[in-house]
Amino acid sequence: MxxxxxxxxxxxxxxxxxxxxxxxxxxxxxxxxxxxxxxxxxxxxxxxNFSAKHLVTRRTNTIGLVWPTIERVALSALVTRVNQHITNSGRTMILSINHALEAVELFSRMRIDGILLFEEEIPQDKLPNNIGIPLLSYGVPAIEQFPTVGVQHELAMELAVKEFVEIGHQSIAYAGVINGTGRRQQAKQIGYEEAMRKRGLKSQRIDTRGLDACDADSAIERLLTEPTLPTAIICSSYDIAIGTLRALRRNGIQVPNDLSLISYDNIPQLAEADVPLTAVGVPIDKLAKELVETLLALIEGEQAATGRKLTPELVRRNSTKPRA
Missing domain, CATH: 1.10.260.40 (lambda repressor-like DNA-binding domains)
Structure with a gap:
């Protein structure tokens, strides 16, 4: 009863x-x-009774999170930190890994307080213009149909290329989805290519054709059939880096003695890999905190600072070595 x-x-x-x-x-x-x-x-x-409470307060103290998948480690780490910050604010998070259009429509019908959208395959301008509740996109500021917070992905790639060049590497490859539809992936690729171009270096792109570790593993196996290998690889994510590291090790190629690696994603798990991986990106807790605080400000009707890109940092570990 x-x-x-x-x-x-x-x-x-x-x-x-x-x-x-x-x-x-x-x-x-x-x-x-x-x-x-x-x-x-x-x-x-x-x-x-949250429904009855909503009728009185117009608030459910609930945040909807539209996420592409929980299978990739970097995304799981970020969603965990986001949930912690939402919980600390006295609210509850509901996670959906359905298609973004379906998830936004569902959350809109539920009349939750706000939505955090991870913008991956579907750009925000493909969503309805007015969903009736605050929505913050974690994506690449440019479209601005909804408030957006992102990362300076181009700067992250600049930092990675610069680090490799300064320790003597010239043959630097980029492993990730090449010419894909995801705007974050596009920004990383563009940043890498621009950083190489301005130094007079030739871009070497390793198309993983997907964002999981197994996609990277298969891509590195294809790479190893080539007559010459790069001396350094920049991986577009933690999962890509782990798949790369696994394939290299299986084929007797030692990191960093034979080949150096830098991974995008600034998460603690990179320090726990078989070879602690040098990382570039915004620290995960800083990113999660910024996303939640910005969304909460929007919910409260404040003029939150959106459309900005957070500054990445380079963390040196054992996966990079000066070129002999």
Whole structure:
């Protein structure tokens, strides 16, 4: 049997309105009364009716997260940190890995407080113009149909190429999805090619044809049939780096003695790889915090600073070595 606010009011011998105010943490209720009501609610097994609460407050304290997949490690790490920050704000996160259009439509019908959209294969201008609730896109600022926060991917690739050149590498390849539709992947590829071009170096692109570790593993196997190999590889993500490292090791190529690696994605897992990997990107906790705080500001009707790109950092570890 469902426990209602009226049941709590009867058990606590207070009015219905006092229970309602107490459960909504109203300052109009004395702390000792509020504590007693909350204890009674817990004893009775009361569960808040979010639909009814929404009718009164116009808030559900719920955030919808539109995510492409939970199979890739870097994305799983980021979604975990995002969830932590949302929880710390006193809200609940609902995750959807359905197609972005379906997920946004569902969250819109649910009238949740706001949506964080991971913009990957579908650009934000393919979404409805007005969904009725705040939406923040984690993508590549440019379209601006919705507020957007992104990363300076071009700068990340510049930092990686610069690092390799400074330790003597000239044959530097890029492993990732080549000429794909994802705007983040496009930005990384463009950044790599521009960094190589301005140094007079020839671009060497390794098309992984996908973003999973197994895609990178297969791409490196194809690369190893070539007569000459690069001396350094920039991987477009943690998962690509792990697949690359696995294929190289299986074929007797040592990192960094035979070939150096730098991975995009600044997540702790890179330090825990078989060979701790040099990384470039925005620190994951900083990125998650920025995304959540910006969305919460939008929900509160504030003029949040959007359309900006966060600055990546290079973290040196054991996967890079000066070219002899």
């Amino acid at each position: 469902t426990v209602t606010i009226k049941d709590i009011a009867k058990a606590a011998n207070v009015s219905y309105s006092t229970v309602s105010k107490a459960l909504n943490d109203s300052p109009l209720v004395k702390p000792e009364t509020k504590r007693m009501i909350v204890e009674k609610a817990n004893e009775l097994g009361y569960t808040p």
